[in-house]
Amino acid sequence: MNQHDPIVGRYVYVQCEGKTYRTYYEEHGEGIPLVCLHTAGTDGRQYRHQLCDPDITQNYRVIAFDMPWHGKSLPPSDFYLLEDEYKLTTRFYSEFIVAFCRALELKKPVIMGQSMGGNVCLSLALKYESEFSALIALEACDYSPGWWIDALHHPHVHGGEVVASSTFGLMSPESPEEYRWETWWYYAQGGPGVFKGDLYFYSVDSDYRDQVSKISGRLPIYFLTGTYDFACTPEMTERTAEKVKNSECVIFSGGHFPTSEDPVKFKEVITPVLKKIVSADPERRSSGAPSLNGGRTETRLGGRQEQRAPDGRRVITL
Amino acid sequence: MSKYGSKRSFDLEWVERWARTVNDDRILPVVGRFFTAKFVLGVDDTQYLVDVQNGKILRIAEGLAPNDMGYDFGLKAPSSAWAKFSQQIPPPMFNDIWAMAHPLHKQLIIEGNTLKFWQNLRALTRMLSLMRNVYNSSARDVA
Numbered sequence: 001m002n003q004h005d006p007i008v009g010r011y012v013y014v015q016c017e018g019k020t021y022r023t024y025y026e027e028h029g030e031g032i033p034l035v036c037l038h039t040a041g042t043d044g045r046q047y048r049h050q051l052c053d054p055d056i057t058q059n060y061r062v063i064a065f066d067m068p069w070h071g072k073s074l075p076p077s078d079f080y081l082l083e084d085e086y087k088l089t090t091r092f093y094s095e096f097i098v099a100f101c102r103a104l105e106l107k108k109p110v111i112m113g114q115s116m117g118g119n120v121c122l123s124l125a126l127k128y129e130s131e132f133s134a135l136i137a138l139e140a141c142d143y144s145p146g147w148w149i150d151a152l153h154h155p156h157v158h159g160g161e162v163v164a165s166s167t168f169g170l171m172s173p174e175s176p177e178e179y180r181w182e183t184w185w186y187y188a189q190g191g192p193g194v195f196k197g198d199l200y201f202y203s204v205d206s207d208y209r210d211q212v213s214k215i216s217g218r219l220p221i222y223f224l225t226g227t228y229d230f231a232c233t234p235e236m237t238e239r240t241a242e243k244v245k246n247s248e249c250v251i252f253s254g255g256h257f258p259t260s261e262d263p264v265k266f267k268e269v270i271t272p273v274l275k276k277i278v279s280a281d282p283e284r285r286s287s288g289a290p291s292l293n294g295g296r297t298e299t300r301l302g303g304r305q306e307q308r309a310p311d312g313r314r315v316i317t318l
Numbered sequence: 319m320s321k322y323g324s325k326r327s328f329d330l331e332w333v334e335r336w337a338r339t340v341n342d343d344r345i346l347p348v349v350g351r352f353f354t355a356k357f358v359l360g361v362d363d364t365q366y367l368v369d370v371q372n373g374k375i376l377r378i379a380e381g382l383a384p385n386d387m388g389y390d391f392g393l394k395a396p397s398s399a400w401a402k403f404s405q406q407i408p409p410p411m412f413n414d415i416w417a418m419a420h421p422l423h424k425q426l427i428i429e430g431n432t433l434k435f436w437q438n439l440r441a442l443t444r445m446l447s448l449m450r451n452v453y454n455s456s457a458r459d460v461a
Binding site for chain 2: 145146151154156157158161162164165166168169170172173174227228229230231233
């Protein structure tokens with residue numbers, strides 16, 4: 001008997017900064033729109049486990065799209081005429097996310113992004129807070145330097161292998177080998193210069209250190225970072241979260257690509273967050289009862305410590 | 319002993335055990351088919367020259383000599399950092415050479431022709447990760 005994932009993929013045409021982008025996205029589920037942002041140089045496949053998890057999809061319409069230049073989304077049609085190398089900017093990235101959500105006519109979606117997709121949540125909170133109902137920033141901080149380097153796009157270096165190998169150590173050695181190498185493979189499949197161009201955003205154009213304290217706090221922001229993340233360390237996330245009003249910070253045993261490197265562990269740490277967002281949803285859009293704990297895996301937050309800081313911000317160490 | 323293991327010395331005998339482990343590996347001849355380079359493994363003040371050809375280690379030497387005609391790149395770190403790196407479950411920030419060398423952490427210096435380093439990163443990562451297997455065999459020997 002044939003076995004299929006329940007994921008459905010489609011293309012939508014998104015207008016952004018005067019150009020039209022044929023954009024690929026995958027989705028499954030009903031309820032609160034949960035738009036998932038992939039990491040630098042990869043694509044929406046990083047969310048394949050969450051897209052297939054009935055405990056998530058019974059309450060959320062999970063949507064993962066490929067940014068232009070990534071996965072099955074194309075670069076702009078005149079990319080070969082560009083007079084500068086590909087560089088993702090805060091402005092384009094933020095505007096594209098908003099334009100994508102509008103193209104799908106999503107009402108107050110939740111955004112969940114990791115790495116660069118986590119960092120951009122800070123820009124979304126600063127400029128587009130009324131568009132969303134919550135932000136989940138995985139492996140995110142207000143400044144992540146050191147990655148915009150030429151070795152990652154150089155004619156004498158195999159782009160796929162160097163990009164994938166340079167990010168391999170961001171994962172926890174205790175994450176399942178199979179999923180770590182699957183994540184390596186995603187990285188190895190990126191287009192030439194795309195990872196490096198994304199890192200222009202990640203390490204250069206997303207320095208929000210002077211801006212994050214201006215986030216109003218009207219939009220809840222959940223920060224979650226793994227202990228093995230050497231690009232955005234737990235301390236970097238904690239320092240950022242301390243400055244962001246109405247935020248929570250969870251540090252867990254894991255790495256930089258939690259959705260793909262260890263989906264079971266990720267489910268443990270994200271379940272309480274998703275449950276909280278369902279209960280706080282002003283539109284009550286969930287399609288079923290909020291039973292996020294009742295699925296294939298039990299949450300085991302061993303050694304979990306929760307502290308409440310004087311400003312009301314909660315910090316959780318797992 | 320913690321789950322991260324314990325510190326050990328990195329003398330020439332240890333480096334030899336690691337090199338033999340590398341040469342027994344069945345994946346490196348595939349992913350390291352074009353990995354031909356001489357690099358220095360720096361441990362505190364000691365420099366081990368590692369001569370690699372097609373993913374196999376041909377020769378190791380303690381210290382450098384004029385007839386080596388130099389080397390391509392060096393990976394230099396304190397023994398305390400290598401001790402963490404080579405544990406079976408390395409602690410955060412020490413599980414990977416790029417993690418250790420990243421400007422945020424600076425636990426390891428990559429010097430020399432870094433182009434050669436990046437060109438061979440996949441094979442080199444595999445090669446160095448086999449230090450964790452040296453730990454395993456010596457632990458069994460002790461037991």
